[in-house]
Amino acid sequence: MAILPIVEVPDPQLKTVSEPVDGVDDELRALIKDMFETMYDAPGIGLAAIQVGVPKRVLVIDLQEPAPHDHEEGEACDHDHGVINDPRVFINPEILETSAEMRVYEEGCLSVPEQFADVDRPDWCVARWLDEDGKQHEERIEGLLATCLQHEMDHLEGILFIDHLSRLKRNMVLKKLEKSRRLKAA
Ligand code: GNR
Ligand code: NI
Numbered sequence: 001m002a003i004l005p006i007v008e009v010p011d012p013q014l015k016t017v018s019e020p021v022d023g024v025d026d027e028l029r030a031l032i033k034d035m036f037e038t039m040y041d042a043p044g045i046g047l048a049a050i051q052v053g054v055p056k057r058v059l060v061i062d063l064q065e066p067a068p069h070d071h072e073e074g075e076a077c078d079h080d081h082g083v084i085n086d087p088r089v090f091i092n093p094e095i096l097e098t099s100a101e102m103r104v105y106e107e108g109c110l111s112v113p114e115q116f117a118d119v120d121r122p123d124w125c126v127a128r129w130l131d132e133d134g135k136q137h138e139e140r141i142e143g144l145l146a147t148c149l150q151h152e153m154d155h156l157e158g159i160l161f162i163d164h165l166s167r168l169k170r171n172m173v174l175k176k177l178e179k180s181r182r183l184k185a186a
Contacts, residue, residue, distance in 0.1 A: 048155030
């Protein structure tokens with residue numbers, strides 16, 4: 001059990017094309033466990049192995065929906081409702097089909113901390129992957145999960161969400177990140 005350090009821009013590791021996993025074993029399951037721990041601690045809704053310095057085609061996602069509230073209308077509410085966890089593991093994921101329709105979502109990335117920008121991606125996709133037991137899945141994925149899966153699969157190709165922006169916007173984001181790091185260091 002370990003919270004691993006997260007690799008951040010401009011670390012060149014983030015440009016690595018990750019290698020396929022050949023066999024799901026206990027060592028891989030231990031990495032996946034550490035990846036969940038690291039993601040929940042950050043906190044984030046997804047994490048690719050390269051973000052903890054491991055160039056393997058593995059990613060974890062948990063959209064962590066807030067638990068539903070069951071209060072009377074207008075009732076004060078300041079206690080913790082917790083979240084519904086839905087941990088998902090994707091090993092060697094492939095996208096088989098994508099929608100023509102696109103969806104815009106304001107994305108962030110644990111490797112580009114505290115920076116956000118709108119990214120256009122296919123609204124849904126059909127994906128195939130292995131789970132932590134080595135079992136194959138094929139599913140049509142939509143909504144936030146589709147956005148997040150495509151963001152994570154980009155990491156496997158060495159691509160960050162800022163690479164989808166114009167050069168002007170990307171440089172603005174990177175400058176803002178530099179500035180916030182300087183302020184934190186001071
Ligand atoms: O925590 C994360 N939030 C997020 C928000 C919108 C689109 C994608 C993401 S993934 C990100 C965690 C991360 O960096 N995964 O690689
Ligand atoms: Ni990311």
